[in-house]
Amino acid sequence: MIVxxxxxxxxxxxxxxxxxxxxxxxxxxxxxGLDAHFQQTVxxxxxxxxxxxxxxLDRADAVILTGGIGPTQDDITREAVCAATGLPMVFNDExxxxxxxxxxxxxxTMPKSNLRQAYHPEGAELMMNPRGTAPGLAxxxxxxxxxxxxxxxxxxxxxxANDVIPRLVAASGEEKVIVSRLIRTWGRSESDVAETLxxxxxxxxxxxxxxxxxxxxxxxxxxxxxxxxxALTLIEPVETEVRSRLGNTVFGIDDETIERVLLxxxxxxxxxxxxxxxxxxxxxxxxxxxxxxxxxxxRGGLVAYTNELKQRLLxxxxxxxxxxxxxxVEMATGAQSLLDVDVAVAVTGSAGPxxxxxxxxxxxxAVATPEDARAKELRYSGDRERxxxxxxxxxxxxxxxxxxxxxxxH
Amino acid sequence: MIVxxxxxxxxxxxxxxxxxxxxxxxxxxxxxGLDAHFQQTVxxxxxxxxxxxxxxLDRADAVILTGGIGPTQDDITREAVCAATGLPMVFNDExxxxxxxxxxxxxxTMPKSNLRQAYHPEGAELMMNPRGTAPGLAxxxxxxxxxxxxxxxxxxxxxxANDVIPRLVAASGEEKVIVSRLIRTWGRSESDVAETLxxxxxxxxxxxxxxxxxxxxxxxxxxxxxxxxxALTLIEPVETEVRSRLGNTVFGIDDETIERVLLxxxxxxxxxxxxxxxxxxxxxxxxxxxxxxxxxxxRGGLVAYTNELKQRLLxxxxxxxxxxxxxxVEMATGAQSLLDVDVAVAVTGSAGPxxxxxxxxxxxxAVATPEDARAKELRYSGDRERxxxxxxxxxxxxxxxxxxxxxxxH
Numbered sequence: 001m002i003v004x005x006x007x008x009x010x011x012x013x014x015x016x017x018x019x020x021x022x023x024x025x026x027x028x029x030x031x032x033g034l035d036a037h038f039q040q041t042v043x044x045x046x047x048x049x050x051x052x053x054x055x056x057l058d059r060a061d062a063v064i065l066t067g068g069i070g071p072t073q074d075d076i077t078r079e080a081v082c083a084a085t086g087l088p089m090v091f092n093d094e095x096x097x098x099x100x101x102x103x104x105x106x107x108x109t110m111p112k113s114n115l116r117q118a119y120h121p122e123g124a125e126l127m128m129n130p131r132g133t134a135p136g137l138a139x140x141x142x143x144x145x146x147x148x149x150x151x152x153x154x155x156x157x158x159x160x161a162n163d164v165i166p167r168l169v170a171a172s173g174e175e176k177v178i179v180s181r182l183i184r185t186w187g188r189s190e191s192d193v194a195e196t197l198x199x200x201x202x203x204x205x206x207x208x209x210x211x212x213x214x215x216x217x218x219x220x221x222x223x224x225x226x227x228x229x230x231a232l233t234l235i236e237p238v239e240t241e242v243r244s245r246l247g248n249t250v251f252g253i254d255d256e257t258i259e260r261v262l263l264x265x266x267x268x269x270x271x272x273x274x275x276x277x278x279x280x281x282x283x284x285x286x287x288x289x290x291x292x293x294x295x296x297x298x299r300g301g302l303v304a305y306t307n308e309l310k311q312r313l314l315x316x317x318x319x320x321x322x323x324x325x326x327x328x329v330e331m332a333t334g335a336q337s338l339l340d341v342d343v344a345v346a347v348t349g350s351a352g353p354x355x356x357x358x359x360x361x362x363x364x365x366a367v368a369t370p371e372d373a374r375a376k377e378l379r380y381s382g383d384r385e386r387x388x389x390x391x392x393x394x395x396x397x398x399x400x401x402x403x404x405x406x407x408x409x410h
Numbered sequence: 411m412i413v414x415x416x417x418x419x420x421x422x423x424x425x426x427x428x429x430x431x432x433x434x435x436x437x438x439x440x441x442x443g444l445d446a447h448f449q450q451t452v453x454x455x456x457x458x459x460x461x462x463x464x465x466x467l468d469r470a471d472a473v474i475l476t477g478g479i480g481p482t483q484d485d486i487t488r489e490a491v492c493a494a495t496g497l498p499m500v501f502n503d504e505x506x507x508x509x510x511x512x513x514x515x516x517x518x519t520m521p522k523s524n525l526r527q528a529y530h531p532e533g534a535e536l537m538m539n540p541r542g543t544a545p546g547l548a549x550x551x552x553x554x555x556x557x558x559x560x561x562x563x564x565x566x567x568x569x570x571a572n573d574v575i576p577r578l579v580a581a582s583g584e585e586k587v588i589v590s591r592l593i594r595t596w597g598r599s600e601s602d603v604a605e606t607l608x609x610x611x612x613x614x615x616x617x618x619x620x621x622x623x624x625x626x627x628x629x630x631x632x633x634x635x636x637x638x639x640x641a642l643t644l645i646e647p648v649e650t651e652v653r654s655r656l657g658n659t660v661f662g663i664d665d666e667t668i669e670r671v672l673l674x675x676x677x678x679x680x681x682x683x684x685x686x687x688x689x690x691x692x693x694x695x696x697x698x699x700x701x702x703x704x705x706x707x708x709r710g711g712l713v714a715y716t717n718e719l720k721q722r723l724l725x726x727x728x729x730x731x732x733x734x735x736x737x738x739v740e741m742a743t744g745a746q747s748l749l750d751v752d753v754a755v756a757v758t759g760s761a762g763p764x765x766x767x768x769x770x771x772x773x774x775x776a777v778a779t780p781e782d783a784r785a786k787e788l789r790y791s792g793d794r795e796r797x798x799x800x801x802x803x804x805x806x807x808x809x810x811x812x813x814x815x816x817x818x819x820h
Binding site for chain 2: 012013014015016017018019020022023024025026027028029030036037038039040041042043045048052055178180182189190191192194195201209210211212213220275277280281282283284285286288289290292294295298299300301302303304305306308309313338339340351352353354379381382383384385386388
């Protein structure tokens, strides 16, 4: 069953609010094995909303409209459904009475405009919405289903979970489930990952896709099956194969960020961590302290932006050049002493736009553990913000690799 | 000129990532007086992307496609543009060479699949993207414009601002110039700012709008006129009035961030700055070092996440309670000594989710200058990330207010 979501609201078109509803609905559809080919966003214009509905009815089995069913003049989704389907608008006395009671129960007189919510296309079933006064609508028309739900996320989510999805699953006549597993990697380029997994693309179920965000490459394995267990059984051998090919560039799955993985690793090893940062100016420490409970392993960090601080507080001996492995290692071992930590990560480099000893994009990272200290020079392209962000991620990733005894080889 | 955005990616349809690109593009269109009627989202399917493009070309003057132009097999936006327009695909030798050089410059061999990025519909102009290897494409076809930009937000944003919007504005042939002035304020609520400026809303040209982002309230004054000079002349008296009513909660205009304003102020005063952070874990130092040239005034910072570091390195005497004004002041004056700086900013607090001495959201900030040191306790709501972000901004803002001799009074 193919479902198309239409988000209604001029404020969405002009980015005044970010549309999270379509993502929420999309995830709920995927979870129940319902398919989606398109989504639309349309402004508060009768003719254009109606045209969006007609387009969606032509190519999908069901349409979910979110937004435009409130009490104000620019809430015209109900009218647009009538225009697109030819259904007449009817007034629901029973619901009007209910609205009056709702307001009376709050000791208020209902604003007249609220009666708009008692109108609906003929034949619509009302879906009760305890989080607001606009009822959702479920309409069956010409063999297709049309749902209208509010744009307010909490109200939409309630009706989605309690009414829309159950009705769609029942109508679809199939109980297929879609399960995805995200394999998170760092240290290879997107195209390198793609080539390494090239032949695995052939399978349709599970299917494989890529997501690149910042310097991280995610591989998504998606399976469709009769049950979650069966879907996971389909995913498992593919996941094993992907992991074996990508080796220890895989650092986590699903919602495991590198911060989370690194903190757990440190906690398992009984180690504390600290930082010594020049180029990244505090970003590594900030990422490490991002998670609740990080204070169990993160002691602190020094931002040694000037060479004088590198020398005086971290014990860097030769400050005639500071974008090199020797300085990074001295910063890391210096931080171990200064902060009294087991593991220290140090970052120095040239973030640009002007070169600092080496071309902008040069990042030197050192990790000192109780066993040893090593440094690695990397090169990134882009502007200052990107170079600092990529350098920060690299510092966290290299700390992980140092701790699992597998210093990055690429 | 009507512009339609098409976001490409199956991961968007199934809510694995939230589509922020269309909101970013929508806001940029609105700012330049460009119109939008629809947006579409479509999965990684050749026929369906092509159909979305055809639909958009039928009803809009320009189409912006975001996503699907990377190096992997499921990046098929280029192919879909050819299918929708009938343009043949051509191979760009020059860009292929450039890609090879990019990889060679990193001491690597280019994976073969990366050559996909050297193909494009005939007649497309490449828009150079310094934040990645996929060039944007600008295509003029049948009197309409088609733009392809990456899906990675940072890459998309660069091409949008530097290439797409200027080309759209030029093509729109709009004679009138729209000029906006952003007045940036901090320290008052949105409703307080709105009430203070209430009567100024009546004017249509210039018009006034609000943007609230993080803890900053921006007042946007927009004028439409025959020339930039004329528009600025319309804006000037309104700006003067707004500034006079909002007083020193106004810290900058347009792209003057608090970091930029604070660094300039320090530079003018001949002062250096350093930080002592607990709750914000390095975020204040990271913001201060965000700008090129910050090393002229920023010496460094200490992230003292544990109380032992607060005591040993910053000289905090009583660590039996650390979320209070006394500790914050000691941290700030301690940082002055440790880092040898004129001005130090210190942040301590309870970021949550569990309370630390005080309820989550409690932020205590101290600023030490060569004259004195003061602390201020603030309270924010929201999750850990929001509280840390708001605390970071507050630290920078309070440093500015301390330096201009106007400690925040609200």
